[in-house]
Every structure is written in C-alpha cells, then in structure tokens.
Amino acid sequence: MLLVKCLVVPPLDANCYIVAAEGAREAAVIDPGGAGEGIRDSVAQADLVVAAILLTHGHFDHMTAAVELAISSGAPVYAHPADAGMLARPQAQMPGVVDDSVPGVKEMRPVEEGDEIEVGDLRMTVLETPGHSPGCVCYLTEGAIFTGDTLFAGGIGRTDLPGGDFEQLRASLRDKILPLPDDTKLYPGHGLPSTIGEERRTNPWLADL
Numbered sequence: 666m667l668l669v670k671c672l673v674v675p676p677l678d679a680n681c682y683i684v685a686a687e688g689a690r691e692a693a694v695i696d697p698g699g700a701g702e703g704i705r706d707s708v709a710q711a712d713l714v715v716a717a718i719l720l721t722h723g724h725f726d727h728m729t730a731a732v733e734l735a736i737s738s739g740a741p742v743y744a745h746p747a748d749a750g751m752l753a754r755p756q757a758q759m760p761g762v763v764d765d766s767v768p769g770v771k772e773m774r775p776v777e778e779g780d781e782i783e784v785g786d787l788r789m790t791v792l793e794t795p796g797h798s799p800g801c802v803c804y805l806t807e808g809a810i811f812t813g814d815t816l817f818a819g820g821i822g823r824t825d826l827p828g829g830d831f832e833q834l835r836a837s838l839r840d841k842i843l844p845l846p847d848d849t850k851l852y853p854g855h856g857l858p859s860t861i862g863e864e865r866r867t868n869p870w871l872a873d874l
C-alpha cells in the first residue's frame with residue numbers, strides 16, 4: 666500500500682507529494698515548491714524522513730524548496746538534466762516571482778528513461794515525458810503515477826513556455842501515459858487526483874491520441 670500526502674504550495678498552487686510505502690519510514694518528496702518548512706512539518710507529523718527529493722521538471726513552482734530540503738535531510742535531488750539550466754536559476758524563469766534568496770538546484774542526480782529509484786520499500790520508475798518542458802519526467806510506482814505538469818485531471822500542461830513542444834507532449838502522452846492500466850492513480854502537479862482510465866474516457870486532450 667502506498668501512503669500519499671498532498672500539500673498545495675505557493676506561489677502557483679502546485680501539488681507537493683509526500684510518498685512512502687505504508688509502514689516504512691523513508692519518504693520521497695515529489696516537487697517541493699513553496700518554502701520547506703511546511704513540507705518538513707508534514708513529513709515529521711507523519712513520522713517519516715525525507716530520503717529522496719524527486720522533481721518532475723524544472724519550473725520554479727515545483728522546486729523552490731528543493732535545496733533547503735536536501736540540506737536539512739541529506740537526501741539527494743533527482744531531476745532530468747534537460748531542465749538543469751532552469752533548475753540552476755529559478756529566478757530567471759519569471760522575473761520578480763522567485764525571491765533572490767532561493768537557491769537554485771546545482772547538484773542533482775540525473776535521471777533518464779527506465780531508471781529505478783529506491784526509496785525505502787518504494788520503487789519509483791522514471792518515464793521521460795518531454796513536451797511541457799524538455800526535461801519533464803513522470804514517476805511511476807505501484808499503481809500510481811506522478812505526472813507533474815504533463816497530465817492533469819481534465820487537462821494537459823501548457824507548451825507555450827520556453828522549451829515547450831505540443832507535438833512532443835502529445836507523443837509523450839500517447840507512448841508513455843496511455844499504455845498504463847486504467848486503475849493507475851494519477852497524481853498531477855496541479856489540481857485534483859484522477860485515474861488513467863477516467864482521463865482516457867473524459868480528457869479531451871487525449872481523445873485523438
């Protein structure tokens with residue numbers, strides 16, 4: 666069984682997930698946006714420790730607490746190298762939004778398609794899903810997928826930001842996401858959770874893939 670806790674973090678209401686195998690102490694924190702304090706409190710309240718920090722992509726709304734959490738926990742930060750430039754300088758993505766004191770991610774463990782990241786009893790498989798940004802990945806674990814801004818309940822990620830590519834996003838959805846079983850739980854980077862089956866039936870962006 667999977668334990669999933671969702672925190673909605675500022676400034677763009679991104680979903681930060683704390684994920685652990687039930688009964689285990691080691692947790693993965695996926696997309697720590699906002700500040701680290703609330704995330705740390707939540708991890709401690711659940712009697713967990715941060716063992717890995719997983720980033721779905723380099724946009725600032727998903728990563729501003731990554732370095733702070735890495736320092737306080739000693740956990741490595743995993744991300745795709747294609748978004749390394751964005752991660753290193755989050756302030757450059759949207760001037761005036763990210764405080765100058767927020768450290769960019771400069772040290773990370775690069776992930777690529779098929780990588781398996783072990784977090785306690787949990788195994789996270791990396792799917793490369795470029796399109797929303799060049800370095801977008803999804804993390805697949807037992808019966809659940811964390812899609813960042815690649816796929817939402819009822820929507821898909823925008824592709825008008827630097828490095829975005831609509832056709833590439835469509836190919837990622839068709840080749841990596843749609844083959845998953847219908848009962849796979851979907852935990853997106855913004856908004857409510859869903860399932861792959863529900864999105865297959867109702868998400869208009871998937872209809873012609």
Ligand SMILES: [Zn+2]
Pocket residue numbers: 722724797814
């Ligand atoms: Zn994004």
Ligand SMILES: [Zn+2]
Pocket residue numbers: 677679724726727814854855
């Ligand atoms: Zn986002």
